[in-house]
Amino acid sequence: MAMRIIRRQLPIAITFLTGMIFLSEWFVTGTVLTSFTTGLSNFVQSVHVFVFAFAAINLTIVHVGRIRRQLRAERRDLTEMLLSGYLLVLMYLVGLVGAYYGHVRMKIPSAVPEYLWWFNNWELPCEATAYAGTLFFVLAAMYRVFKIRSRETAVLVISGIIAMLGTTPLIASSWQGFFQLGEWLDRTIVTAANRAIMIGIGIGTILMGIRTLLAMETGYLGAKEE
Amino acid sequence: MVEKPEVEEKTIWHKLEDLPVSSLFLLVILSMCLTTLYPLGLPVPITKMSKDTFDAVNTLPQGSYIWIYNGYGSGTLAVHEPGLIVILRHAIQKGFKIILFSDSGPIMLFPRVLDAIKPDLERAKYVYGKDWVYLYIPGGEPVWATVFLDVWSVVMVEKDGIPFEKLPLMVEIKERGSTYKSMHIVYCQTAGSDVVDAFVRQVNVRYQAVTGVRLIFQILELMVPPARPYYEAGNTQGIMNGGLGAGEYETLLGRPGGGLKVTDLLSLAQLITIAYWAVGNVGFMMRRRITEQKRRD
Numbered sequence: 001m002a003m004r005i006i007r008r009q010l011p012i013a014i015t016f017l018t019g020m021i022f023l024s025e026w027f028v029t030g031t032v033l034t035s036f037t038t039g040l041s042n043f044v045q046s047v048h049v050f051v052f053a054f055a056a057i058n059l060t061i062v063h064v065g066r067i068r069r070q071l072r073a074e075r076r077d078l079t080e081m082l083l084s085g086y087l088l089v090l091m092y093l094v095g096l097v098g099a100y101y102g103h104v105r106m107k108i109p110s111a112v113p114e115y116l117w118w119f120n121n122w123e124l125p126c127e128a129t130a131y132a133g134t135l136f137f138v139l140a141a142m143y144r145v146f147k148i149r150s151r152e153t154a155v156l157v158i159s160g161i162i163a164m165l166g167t168t169p170l171i172a173s174s175w176q177g178f179f180q181l182g183e184w185l186d187r188t189i190v191t192a193a194n195r196a197i198m199i200g201i202g203i204g205t206i207l208m209g210i211r212t213l214l215a216m217e218t219g220y221l222g223a224k225e226e
Numbered sequence: 227m228v229e230k231p232e233v234e235e236k237t238i239w240h241k242l243e244d245l246p247v248s249s250l251f252l253l254v255i256l257s258m259c260l261t262t263l264y265p266l267g268l269p270v271p272i273t274k275m276s277k278d279t280f281d282a283v284n285t286l287p288q289g290s291y292i293w294i295y296n297g298y299g300s301g302t303l304a305v306h307e308p309g310l311i312v313i314l315r316h317a318i319q320k321g322f323k324i325i326l327f328s329d330s331g332p333i334m335l336f337p338r339v340l341d342a343i344k345p346d347l348e349r350a351k352y353v354y355g356k357d358w359v360y361l362y363i364p365g366g367e368p369v370w371a372t373v374f375l376d377v378w379s380v381v382m383v384e385k386d387g388i389p390f391e392k393l394p395l396m397v398e399i400k401e402r403g404s405t406y407k408s409m410h411i412v413y414c415q416t417a418g419s420d421v422v423d424a425f426v427r428q429v430n431v432r433y434q435a436v437t438g439v440r441l442i443f444q445i446l447e448l449m450v451p452p453a454r455p456y457y458e459a460g461n462t463q464g465i466m467n468g469g470l471g472a473g474e475y476e477t478l479l480g481r482p483g484g485g486l487k488v489t490d491l492l493s494l495a496q497l498i499t500i501a502y503w504a505v506g507n508v509g510f511m512m513r514r515r516i517t518e519q520k521r522r523d
């Protein structure tokens with residue numbers, strides 16, 4: 001019984017109270033409610049920063065575990081893991097040593113040029129490449145899927161082509177027709193469709209919020225114990 | 227005995243329908259390399275949405291406060307960085323007080339932006355802490371809600387740990403009362419749709435009726451259709467449509483930069499894609515016609 005109160009009733013009560021306070025603060029500002037929401041926002045901020053430390057520790061544990069498993073395996077493939085593990089440790093050290101010299105010794109807050117060098121020359125190109133890689137998926141999908149197989153697909157393909165031609169500066173600058181047609185499609189057809197979707201999502205979100213506040217939706221507490 | 231299915235004879239239409247995708251990739255990469263090395267400098271047509279974004283900034287008087295949330299990462303750098311540079315140039319040109327805020331990732335990317343706007347800052351004699359400031363504010367919507375109400379209650383130092391008391395701009399904001407009173411325009415750069423919704427809720431819905439604060443976005447091209455209803459309804463005064471929007475803004479400001487390079491890249495790459503699409507469809511339709519004719523015969 002006591003466990004049930006701690007595991008289910010208490011979180012539900014906290015959710016309800018917090019939700020009601022945030023909801024009320026929206027309408028009545030500058031009261032004790034505002035102080036409460038401010039305090040909670042500061043707490044969220046602290047938690048957010050703590051998450052980075054937690055993620056770093058978690059990543060280290062996962063990597064060490066995987067490397068140990070690989071060492072026991074017959075066919076070892078450690079390249080990827082050692083490289084990422086090495087970079088993880090290296091970035092820890094660069095960050096810590098740089099922060100010590102920059103912040104403590106030189107009295108220059110957060111001035112860690114070494115860390116920035118590693119960020120600019122490793123993280124930045126890798127992430128940009130990973131993101132840019134999606135271009136090829138989109139290109140391949142467009143070439144393979146955009147085939148006029150029926151009347152419906154014809155509408156989709158033609159509107160897609162108009163939108164593309166309208167946003168191609170070479171075409172749009174020589175003839176304004178596609179540009180204007182693309183604008184019309186965006187303003188009229190696309191906006192109308194998206195508005196309907198947004199209204200649906202909005203109503204759904206409100207209902208979900210009410211259900212959560214009234215403890216009718218308890219999915220965030222995990223599986224229900226029988 | 228199982229009858230073997232009739233094997234369709236490969237014609238030129240089959241080949242056109244199934245052109246190797248690798249050749250399309252190669253052509254697109256080549257076109258991008260060429261336009262990067264030899265920019266075409268094509269004129270960019272200005273959309274109403276971009277013009278409105280520009281006007282939202284341009285019609286504000288000197289000394290207005292612009293809050294810039296740059297929530298982008300390395301992945302969307304090519305799109306968002308020109309957008310941030312051009313807005314900062316415009317804000318400096320207009321003599322605005324600039325308050326930048328973000329999570330940790332964009333702070334790491336900011337030195338690149340700072341290099342680009344350094345001449346503008348020097349020309350306008352902008353002093354860090356007095357005319358512009360950069361705040362490190364992690365967290366999400368609940369934190370932004372409190373920041374716009376009272377930034378001093380959430381953070382006390384700027385991104386490098388300098389206390390607000392030593393920054394005249396932050397002291398000035400405190401003296402003006404609630405933070406939203408020092409918020410004339412908010413520019414939000416993001417690659418997440420939830421952030422768009424959050425800023426509409428926390429800036430437009432909450433304060434536009436009170437202070438007339440303007441809200442503008444720079445989002446990825448694929449995020450524009452879902453955000454468009456906000457623009458049409460007046461919740462946001464303008465949307466910069468990814469790299470293309472940044473290019474249009476640069477044209478309006480008369481300061482060509484990274485955005486216009488993106489529009490050049492788009493020109494050739496999109497034309498090649500459309501050409502491939504057209505060839506593929508001709509092949510597909512001709513092949514289907516021949517197959518149907520054969521079946522009828």
